[in-house]
Amino acid sequence: MSNTSTTPLINPSDRIFVAGHRGMAGSAICRALQRKGYAYILTATRQELDLEDAVAVRAWFEANKPQVVVLAAAKVGGIHANDTYPADFLLQNLKIQNNVIESAWRTGTRRLLFLGSSCIYPRACPQPIKEEYLLTGPLEPTNEWYAIAKIAGIKLCQALRIQHGFDAISLMPTNLYGPGDNYHPENSHVMAAMIRRFHEAKNANADSVTCWGTGTPLREFLHVDDLGEACVHVLEAYHVDLYEPNQHLNVGTGVDLTIKELADTVARVVGFSGEILWDVSKPEGTPKKQLDVGRLSALGWQSRIPLRQGLDRTYREFTQTYQ
Known part of the structure; x- marks a missing residue:
């Protein structure tokens, strides 16, 4: 991997298309680009452009000619959503990726x-997870459909680089949280689900809240505004050699905690003082998932928002939106 380029690989005058700009990741990337002075940000709502429609996507690109593209659009969700809609997660994500790329x-x-996502890595790979562990073992069954789609996206970027010299790079975030998250009671990720559940329990003066699993799995969480800054940094600085075997980069904090510790922290932030119960009959995913972020750190980027600070901000934003 090459070090930070002395000449930025993107310019303030570039037309930058952020696909998925209304989502949690996409909106954070737009904010980060604006903070850095990128003024020509192209966006399209789902009503304006269906990313699953190959003909429409090609026509939009022909008309708008973006010089830089950030593909943040995806069908996402937690364990329940992945388990319930496996075909949707595979088909929709493959269509979006193939059409845009x-x-x-x-x-x-x-x-x-x-x-992409950190779920691309094998369920039982060594920890912390290095980029070279991709495709070295079976995936976690609770999110394999989403993971397979994301692996296909990584490999499509790599194949286009090798065969056609197309400058396509990939970034694999750990679990995200922050403004714009999905707080659906069944289809959200663990952090958002906990925030909503503890908030509703507090308002209802409930004696207890029940969480899925045993609480023992270890997870890493990155505030989405940190991800936005990482994306801009990588766009500006990451030059990858043509035949480098591991062309994607991990992005995270490099620090994890148990789901039980997360639940205790969310309860304190929300102000819920009741009992936390655990339904061990429910699935809980891979036992540990912590990213090795050494390659991104070597490019000069590190996360800046500690978990408790990020949770405080996220809960304030949640209460302003979900009353």
Whole structure:
């Protein structure tokens, strides 16, 4: 991997298309780009552009000619959603990725950043997880459909780079939280689900809250504004050699905690003082998932928002939106 380039790989005058700009990750990336002075940010709502429609996506790219693309659009969800809608998670994500990445390449986009997920790695791989552990073992069954789609996106970027010299790079975030998260009672990720559950329990003066599993799995959490800053940093600085075997980069804090510790922290932030119960009949995913972020750190980037500070901010934002 090359070190930080002395010449930025993107410029303030570039037209930058952020696909999925209304989502949690996409909106954070837009905020980070604006803070850094990038003024020509292209966006399209789902009503304006269906990313699953290959013909529409190609026409949009032909008309708008973005010079830089950030692909943050995806169908996402927690364990329940992945288990309930496996075909949706695989088909929709494959369509979105293939359409955007291929159209960007064919219409002359200079640089593309594809956002994946830490769930791409094998369930039982060594910890912390290095980029080279990709495809070294079986995936976690509770999110394999989403993971397979994201692996396909990584490999499509790599294949286009090798065969056609297309400057497509990939960033694999750990578990995200923050403004714009999905707080659906069944289809949300663990952090958002806990915030909503403890908030509703506090308001109802409930004696207890029941969480899934044993509380023992270890997870790492990154505030989405940290992710936004990481994306801009990588777009500006990460130059990858053509045949480098591991072209994607992990992004996270490098620090994890148990789900039980997370539940205790969320309860304190929310102000819920009741008992926390655990339903051990429910699935809880892989036992530990902590990313090795050494390669990104070597490029000069590290997360800046501690978990408790980020949770305080997130809960304030939640109470302003979900009353």
